[in-house]
Amino acid sequence: MVAVIVLIIVFVVLIVPASAVRMVQQYEKGVVLRFGRLLPAIREPGLRLIIPIADRMRKVSMQTIVMPIPAQGAITKDNVTLTVDAVVYYRVADPVKAIINVEHYPTAVSQVAQTSLRSVIGRADLDTLLSDRDQINAELQAVIDAPTEGPWGLHIDRVEVKDVALPEGMKRSMSRQAEAERERRARVIAADGEFQASAKLADAARAMADTPGALQLRLLQTVVDVAAEKNSTLVMPFPVELLRFFERATQTDDPTAAETNGHRQDAMLRTDAVTRLGDVTDGKE
Structure with a gap:
């Protein structure tokens, strides 16, 4: 009997104080429920004391969480069937709402992101999806952030479309x-x-x-x-301007010779005409 009492005393002295101490990391916040009722004070990082058995602490990470969205089959506005996957960056803004208002908020965010992705893709055409990713990302962020920030205490930092698989x-x-x-x-x-x-x-x-x-x-x-090329033969035409120059110079220096040449050419033309006329007459006879 005495041994049992001693064991109970040791348990109360050692185990109970140890269960009353909780460590909250720098990136965490502690939410305490006493007999199932929320306490208004949020436990900050460090060693925090709670009442054993009566209090239960839930630690909430305040870090940015990276959540991939599984590939979703969707039909665009111009009736093109494709598969799109994305990634969501979010963090907890209000730890009390994240614990009290929603059950397992990572799963809830994943479901909202999947349905929102299919909805946004269905309102966009293929050219916009391929060329203007920033617009699609901003619209996805707004659609996912609307139902999660106010009721659930979550903030969507960024949403990005990773890959678009075409047929x-x-x-x-x-x-x-x-x-x-x-x-x-x-x-x-x-x-x-x-x-x-x-x-x-x-x-x-x-x-x-x-x-x-x-x-x-x-x-x-x-x-x-x-001429710079080797083994090449060059044929130079005589400049016409030079012939004209000599012709003008000859006519200017000896006008008598030019006149004699003119008479001589006229005589040759007359002789040629008489000869052709004789040929024509002989042919008629």
Whole structure:
């Protein structure tokens, strides 16, 4: 009997005080229920005392929780079937609401995120989903944060769409569309380059027409470029301007000779005409 009493005393002295001490980590808050009733005071980090048997403490982590959303099959606004997965970043803003108002808030957040993801994807078209992820992420954050922040004491920091899995047929169609778009751009750029080159050539032709010597300079430059190549044969045309220069000089220096040449050419033309007339007469006879 005495041994039993001693054991009870040892239990009360050692075990009961140990069960009355709770350690709250720096990233946690403690919510205490006394006989099932919430105490208004929230236990801060450190060693905290509670009444054994009467009090029960629930520790709530205040860290940001990263929760992946499983891949969800959805149909976009333009009737494209795809699979989308995302990730949600949230944290507990009010530990009392997170413990009292909802049972196991991580599961609740996961269910809300899955249904919200399908709903938002159904209101967006494929082009918006692929090109404007920021808009989809902001809309997802607003939709998930609305039912969780006020009633459950949770704050959604960020929601991001990770991957969009398209059907194989849609992938091939998008690949052909992208290839056709790149080919169109290449043709437009090539046509624009040819137009600019033709405009420059037209300007150069007008400049050379106004200055005949520029054409000879361009010819000499071409000769230099061709002569730089080995084992090449170059055929130089005689400049027409030089022939015209000699012709004008001859006519200016000897007008009598020019007149004699003119008479001589007229006589040759008359002789040729008489000869052809005789040929025609003989043929008639």
